[in-house]
Amino acid sequence: MTGPKPKHLLDFQDWSPERLSALLDNADTMSQVLDRPVKKVPALQGLTVCTAFFENSTRTRVSFELAARRMSADVVSFAAGASSVSKGESIRDTIEVLTAYKVDAFVVRHAAAGAAHLVARYSGKPVINAGDGRRAHPTQALLDAYTIRREFGSLEGKKVAIIGDVRHSRVARSNAELLPKLGAEVVLCGPATLLPRDLAAAGVTLTTDPKEALRNADAVMALRLQQERMDAGYIGSLQDYARQYQVNDDLLAFAPEHAIVLHPGPMNRDVEISSQVADGPRSRILAQVENGQAVRMSTLYHLLVGRQ
């Protein structure tokens, strides 16, 4: 495999397409493990994974904790609200204490971009970024890529339309970084106010026209409209937004029949996605959730086994 093995998964900068493909290949094996009567392998026996969540999350945290346990790692869980962080302890002190307890890897979520990098610096242990501010959410992008790959066999030449609040979405940013590396084309689509121009790059195009975005798309991803951030006047009204950008049957008519629908969750039903589509035959939203565990097991395997 090309290049040195990355120690962390903070974003995809240090990850070659070959390594990313190998991680997704291994997710197939992990997925088989999850289909068995005994949904557990002893691969990470003796190691301890700490999920350090400085920002609220249910699904990502549960998914990581189950993934670690399925690999037989011990899991220590840490939520900022119930910790000494709420008494004023710094991230650095918190992480150094946990490292002193012989934690072998950290899974970090934080509202501030770059927090996972800080943890990597202070702990010296492998760190998986489980979402830092608006910047990155690499395992979500990996599970999206894996879900699309499972559907079509490959990502090469596939077109993925990502629609919604791109500005505030770390999922969109990570997908825009990952999918072109794996040979797919990404179209980011949303109202001009929610579509930062600096995201245009090789393999990534921007448009405000959802019909244009959906033309020839193999996968359509609706992004959560972060209503808590809409006070700043990014959109006229929810109704206006939904009328133009909601992924519903009318809009999907502009995509090929084989196109599947994704959503990173949690969903605002009937805002960015209609319930009909979310629960419909083209939806792979639950498959994404299921695949998330396998992809996270594979990520832990890649970072914790065979350290160079």
Added chain:
Amino acid sequence: MKAAILSADEMRRALTRIAHEILERNKGAEHLALIGVHTRGIPLAQRLAAKLRELEGVEVPLGRLDITLYRDDLSEIARQPIIRETEVPFDLARRRVVLVDDVLYTGRTVRAALDALIDLGRPEGIQLAVLIDRGHRELPIRADYVGKNLPTARSEVVKVKLAETDGLDSVELWDLDDVRGEQA
């Protein structure tokens, strides 16, 4: 190479003998299954299945097992092993499974294979067939069927080559230093 251990003909005869022993011990091929351990255990299991078909006219279910995630040194090793496919497309319950591998050495691979197999279901029994038993066990494991017992030193390497994976059938004994030299 230090010594040629088995030729293609000798390997064929060893496998034929193992097939007969399997049938004799299990009183036929009913409820049997063969599971090959990656990598060379798989073609060996396929060959044994073909021999059982030839001798008894029955199709014995075949599976393949990758033991990577069950290795007892996985969190310590420096290189990341590639995970291959495990495929056991039949119910293990009430089956007598013959686990097939090319070389039995420390016994650690077999231990891992036993753990992996038991996580897939509860077979009635598990037996072990190997082409070469080279000794140096680190665990209390022995094979039920052995193609050839080969006393070796730890400084030696047994190379099993199979037509399916290496283009020819042979078993050779090498000095570890020579193998390293060849690979460098």
